[in-house]
Amino acid sequence: MSTPTPDETRSADDHCTPDALLHTAPAKNITPEDYVMAAGRDVNPKNLAWARRKMEKEGPTAVERLLP
Numbered sequence: 001m002s003t004p005t006p007d008e009t010r011s012a013d014d015h016c017t018p019d020a021l022l023h024t025a026p027a028k029n030i031t032p033e034d035y036v037m038a039a040g041r042d043v044n045p046k047n048l049a050w051a052r053r054k055m056e057k058e059g060p061t062a063v064e065r066l067l068p
Contacts, residue, residue, distance in 0.1 A: 032051035032055065033048065035051035035055055035062065036050075036051045038063050039066055
């Protein structure tokens with residue numbers, strides 16, 4: 001007895017999600033609060049200052065380095 005392949009075990013209405021729908025670019029208007037939360041940190045004045053520095057140094061794509 002052989003193991004069924006994934007295609008053999010899928011139901012008729014089961015389908016793969018296109019790659020373009022799985023990956024999206026972050027919004028253009030990321031705030032320091034967004035950056036802090038994406039980093040998994042608490043939103044507080046110290047972390048907001050850190051986020052502002054990182055965003056100024058790394059530019060508008062800084063949050064992309066945090067997110068998969």
